[in-house]
Amino acid sequence: MVGLSQHIVTGVKPLVLKLGRRFYHLLERLNLPVKAWEWPASPSRVPELLREGQWVGMIYLDIVEFQLTEQVYGSLYCQQVLGILDRLVKKQINALLEPYSLLETRRWGDDLVIYFHSFSQSPPAPLDLSRLAERVKESLGTELNLRCSHLIPTALNFHVGYSVVRPTRENFEKALYNAYKEAVLVAKSQLDAREVKRRQQFTELLLNKNIRMVYQPILALDSGQIIGYEALCRGPENSFFASPLNLFGYAEKTNQLYALEKVAREKALAGLAGDLAGYRLFLNISPHVVHDPSFRADEIRAYMDQVGAAPERVVFEITERTSIEDFRTFRQSLEYYRQHGFKVAVDDAGSGYSSLQAIAELQPDYIKIDLSLIRDIDKNPTKRILVETFLTFAEKTGSQIIAEGIENSDEMACLRKIGIPLGQGFFLARPSYPPPAVYMEAARMLEENTGTGTATARQRSRLGRMIPVGSISQAVTTIDTRTVTREVVDFFTHYPQVEGVAVLDEEKQPVGLVMRDKLFNQLGTQFGFAIYTERPISLVMDCQPLAVEHDTPVEVVSQVAMARSDHKVYDSIIVTKNRSYHGLVSVRQLLDAITSIQVEAARFANPLTGLPGNRQIEAELLNRLSGEQPFSVIYSDLDHFKGFNDRYGFERGDQAIKLTATIISEQVARHGRPDDLVGHIGGDDFIVVTRPEVSEEICRKIIETFDQKVPELYDPEDRERGYIDTKDRQDRPVRLPLMTISLALIDCHPGQYTNPEELARTSAELKKYAKSKEGSVFVKERRRRST
Structure with missing residues (x-):
């Protein structure tokens, strides 16, 4: 009995010889074994019908274990069996296929394919097709055994499969091949009627x-x-x-x-x-x-x-x-x-x-x-x-x-x-x-x-404001709109390190940009050099370059520059001061500045939470104290954290600190302002620098979220009891409630405080008072210091 892949090839190759060579090359690429047979030379009507939009039915029959039968009883007897099968098919098949009409039959060895069709009938449904194939199988099988009993005493049985080839105007070879594979799979009991129906539905789905x-x-x-x-x-x-x-x-x-x-x-x-x-x-x-x-x-x-x-x-x-x-x-x-x-x-x-x-x-x-x-x-x-x-x-x-x-x-x-x-x-x-x-x-x-952005984005933006784009710009030579293109080419030739030049109007305001590579590419076209060389540069310059004010943060400039269309994303940026030309910044300079900012931020960030550390906190407070705008500072501290840390260990303690950092950062992101700061002073101490109009709401949301999420850090039995048993600093047994958070809120008016140390002292008093109260609370400094 030949294998499945051999069935496919031996059953299709003779048809391929009639349909053309394209399908044969497809089979060759599959590297499947091809069995040599003597093929009939009569042409097939199947391709013609498929091209005309007609369907074609297919029934596949294969004698079970015929190769073994041939080894036992000899090839002479088996050839006679196949001859009897050919005569039976010729005599009975038309009646067996009713109400459909026989198109042709093809047999290669013990593989028999029967093609049928009807101009007046729709293609049979999968269940009807299954019954039709079984009828052909039973009738031919019964008659074949009656006529061959004197040749081969054992009963001969058929595998039977079936399929419908859908109409197609292109690639009918592939449609035939897929239908044949489907029929073989059915014959080998790998497809049932339901699966055949699904395949037909999918084929129609693609076709329509x-x-x-x-x-x-x-x-x-x-x-x-x-x-x-x-x-x-x-x-x-x-x-x-x-x-x-x-x-x-x-x-x-x-x-x-x-x-x-x-x-x-x-x-x-x-x-x-x-x-x-x-x-x-x-x-x-x-x-x-x-x-x-x-x-x-x-x-x-x-x-x-x-x-x-x-x-x-x-x-x-x-x-x-x-x-x-x-x-x-x-x-x-x-x-x-x-x-x-x-x-x-x-x-x-x-x-x-x-x-x-x-x-x-x-x-x-x-x-x-x-x-x-x-x-x-x-x-x-x-x-x-x-x-x-x-x-x-x-x-x-x-x-x-x-x-x-x-x-x-x-x-x-x-x-x-x-x-x-x-x-x-x-x-x-x-x-x-x-x-x-x-x-x-x-x-x-x-x-x-x-506009509030995210904690990470705000942190980068705040750090970016420490470096205004004007501080990294270069005062590259400029040209005016009347400059001849040839002169610009000469300039770029003499100064190969220059990537671009700004074009200014009579009032020294930028109106265009010329990038070296783009200029040379434009002049390198078939007629570019002849057309533009002796004409004003205004004809080839970019009339809509990116221009920013000198005090714009480099991070903001970077975001805007990267949002440009692809063909402009690497163009230089024009920097202005009061709308007059100040200099140029290349994308390389911009990215170098951003990288330096991020490296600097990473150096001084808290390693556990990634939030700004004491150096950045101090710089932010000094900047705010020297300004003329009021601001608020929120200092946070965890209550009963040491007992929790002793009870569960440092790893669980770190989880509590990171959870606190996340809660504070998220609430500031939702309710704060773009330039707010969330910093990690150390241990379980955090700081928020924000605006007075949102500070109390931030405190309330931090407490609400903390009380909701912190019980998840405790073991179920401790969480259920609402306390843990541990020891105090004198090693005495003590019963501690679940952790809470205490917040000290200070509103700072211009000139009220002179340095961060004063703020720290005031906050220490407030935190001590807050920690004396039960549960999570925030307290606000109500005293107004004289200025």
């Missing part, structure tokens, strides 16, 4: 492009603005294929993933001219699809040109349904699409074994953090650390992080605190059509906190 697209928004978490939509594919409603897991899983199972993704791409891209106008489109593709001949960047771009959409608006989202075996080749394939302007994202980062390698190898424009890391990130410090690591990596490689699967307000608040720039999830909006707006609750929360 009967899928629907839904869209889920991707938001900028700092502003709440929708920057794009992810296109998601769904099958017909109320069907097995309505679920994307079933839809794509079945496509992969039946080797039709290319076909499904092609239909999905066409439907998703069609939205760029309508519902998605102005937004980025995130399009899921499997890694292997880059090898699909129908997935061509030039064709996709040509289609987008027709609908007036730029390739930069399309982001190919690489999923991990299949692993990437050869990253070098895959990266080269992706580069072809990038050259046409398309962007790349890596999906589900952190969920699969190859996701980190994919990020490192592919250097994507976007990194989508898997929802498994986002789920309960507000409650899981380890997840926060992992996501912060991804963010740091992204910032250093020029990628943008998208947090997937945001399902509640706490997760979103935590992600904003960390500094994650983009997000999507059910809390923001579920996938639907037409593309949805952001849900009201999420929109309200984002609107209320717009």
Whole structure:
């Protein structure tokens, strides 16, 4: 008995010889063994009918263990059996197939394929087809055994399979091949009637492009603005294929993933001219699809040109349904699409074994953090650390992080605190059509906190204000609008270290920018040199360069510069002072300054919580005390922390400190102001520098959240009792209640305090008074000091 792969090939190759060589080459690439037979020379009507849009039925018969029968009884007897089978088929098959008509039969060895059709009848349903095949099997089997009993005394049985070849005008060889494979699988009892029906439904789904697209928004978490939509594919409603897991899983199972993704791409891209106008489109593709001949960047771009959409608006989202075996080749394939302007994202980062390698190898424009890391990130410090690591990596490689699967307000608040720039999830909006707006609750929360940023972002912004962009700018030679282009070329030639020059008007105000590389590229075109060399530089300059005031923080300038379109992102930035030219800053200088700020911040941050340490706290207080604006300082201290630390150990004590840091940071992020400071003085002592109008609300929210979350740090039996048994400083047994938090709030008016030490002394008195009260409390300094 030949193997399954050999059945497929030996059953199809003779047909291939009649249908053309393309299919034969396909089989050769499969490296399957081909058995030599004497093939009939008559032409097949099947391809003609398929091209005309007609269906063709197929019944496959295979004599069970015929190879063994041949070894036992000899090839002479078995050849006679096959001859009798041919005569039986010729005599009986027309009657057995009614109400359908026989097209032709093909036999290769003990494999028999019967093709049938009807111009007036629809193709049989899977159950009817099964019954028809069984009828053919039973009738031929019974008659064959009667006529062959004198040759072979043992009973002969058939495997029977069946399938329907759907009409197609293209690639009918592939349709025949898939139908044959399906029939063989049925014959080997690997497919039942229900599965055959499902295969037919999926084939019709692809043929009629009967899928629907839904869209889920991707938001900028700092502003709440929708920057794009992810296109998601769904099958017909109320069907097995309505679920994307079933839809794509079945496509992969039946080797039709290319076909499904092609239909999905066409439907998703069609939205760029309508519902998605102005937004980025995130399009899921499997890694292997880059090898699909129908997935061509030039064709996709040509289609987008027709609908007036730029390739930069399309982001190919690489999923991990299949692993990437050869990253070098895959990266080269992706580069072809990038050259046409398309962007790349890596999906589900952190969920699969190859996701980190994919990020490192592919250097994507976007990194989508898997929802498994986002789920309960507000409650899981380890997840926060992992996501912060991804963010740091992204910032250093020029990628943008998208947090997937945001399902509640706490997760979103935590992600904003960390500094994650983009997000999507059910809390923001579920996938639907037409593309949805952001849900009201999420929109309200984002609107209320717009401008406050996150704890990490605020910390960077505050540190960035210590270095105004004007301090790192260089007074590079300028030119005016009447300067001849040839002179600018000569200038760049003599000063190769200069990347760009500003163009000024008569009032010395910047009106344009000329970058060396762009100028030379423009002049290097076929007629560029002849057209522009002797003409004013104003004809080739960038008339809308990025210009900022000299006192703008370098961090703010960096964010604005990186938000420019791709072809401008590395252009120099013009720095002005009272709108007059002050100097130029290159992107390299800007990034060097940001790096220095971050390194400096890391040096003096508290190692346990990552919050600013005493040096930064002192600098902030001195800056506030020397200013003319009132501010508030909140000092916090944990009650009964030492007893907790002694009872549970230092590791649990560190958890309590980190939990306190998280609670304070989150509440300041939600209710504070962009320039607020959260610092870690040391141990269980923290400080908040904020504005008087929000200070009391911050205190109340810190206490409320602390009392809610701190019991989770205790063992269940201690939490249930509401106290722990430990020892005091004199080693005497003592019973301590659960930890509480005491806050000392001081409003500081201009000139009221002269140095941080005075504030510290006042806060020490207030904290002592607060700790004398039961439970979590905050006390406020009511005395007004004379100025």
